[in-house]
Amino acid sequence: MGIFDKPRLKRASKGRDNLPDDLWTKCPDCGELLHTLDLKQNDLVCPNCFHHFLMGAYDRFKLIADEDTFEETETDLISTNPLGFSHYSQKTELLRTKTGLKDAVVTGKMKIGGNPVMVAVMDFKFFAGSMGSVVGEKITRAIEQATAEKRAILIFSSSSGARMQEGMLSLMQMAKTCGALALHSEAKLPYISIFTHPTTGGVTASYATIGDINIAEPKCMIGFAGPRVVKETTHQDLPPGFQTAEFMLDHGLIDAIIQRRDLRRKLSQYLDYTMPQS
Ligand SMILES: [Zn+2]
Incomplete structure (x- = not known):
């Protein structure tokens, strides 16, 4: 008996164990511990060092669109497995469930500062933003719609490059998207390319670098091959x-x-300067 029968003391850390995992986020740049809610309210930018965290496609639409003007397009396209690549179908299906995205790009139309635009936003969460036939096709359709409806086109890039599981079909998207951009340019409509972290491989080597205006988020990585390969x-x-x-x-x-x-x-300022006057 005696002290050995006393109920065990509660562990001091028990309350801490119950905290949700994502309550705090550590800034990878300055190491500051940030409240995740504050971080979200600050557009996923560290208030201490201005590190720009990865941002999902829908958050980006919210960030730039005039209120109630965003309308998503081409919502049904999904990848097949044209080369019969082992486990590719299962992987894309798992990613669709996990991320709620159909593929690594979301497209839509909207207004920015009253200017009509088509916007394509790549999302790194889905297959590291790799460009397969669906990404290329959706971007091409967005550009073609922009040309037909006399809209500017904005493309936010974030990509590890071409999707090797689709082989030549993914490399083909580089020429296809650039071809559509050439026709858009002939119609005297502006194309603004926005690099976000990281933009590499076939995306850098095609549509990302040929904007009438090319802009980037601070400190984002832009390259073709990685630094180790280059070295x-x-x-x-x-x-x-x-x-x-x-x-x-x-x-x-x-x-x-x-x-x-x-x-x-x-963006609104650039569009005011570059959109044709009707
Ligand atoms: Zn920071």
Whole structure:
């Protein structure tokens, strides 16, 4: 008896165990622990160092659209498995359930500052934003609709490159999207390309770099092959800041770096300048 029968003391950490896992988010740049709700209210930007966290497609539409003007397009396209790649169908099906997305891009029409635009937003959550035939087809259809309806086209890129599980069919999308952009350009309509972290591979090598205006979010990675591959191939040490948006701005690949909080206002300004006067 005695003290050995006393009920066990509650563990001090028990309350902490019950906290939801995603209540706090650590900034990967400055290490600051941020309340997830505050972070969401700040458009997923660290208030301490302005690190821009990855943002989902629908959040981006909300960020830039005039109120109640967004309308999603091409909602039914999903990937098949044209090469019979092992486990590819299961993987895409799992990702559709997990992310609520049909593929790595969402397209829609909206107005920004009263200007009519078509917008395609890539979402890195789905297959690391890789470009397969559905991504290419949806972007092409968005561009073609923009041309037909005399709208500007905006493409937010975020991609690990072409989707190897679809082989040549995914590489074909590079030429297809650029072809549609050439026709859009002939119609004297503006194309604004927005790089978000990270934009690499076949997306960098096709539509992402040929905007009339190319802009990027701060510190986002922009490149074709990764830095390790470049270093091993060229046998050279890479300069500091290689493949960041800041480096690309210094070297003329992009025209501006824009903070997320300024994006809507800046896009609206660019569209006012570049949309044909009716
Ligand atoms: Zn930070």
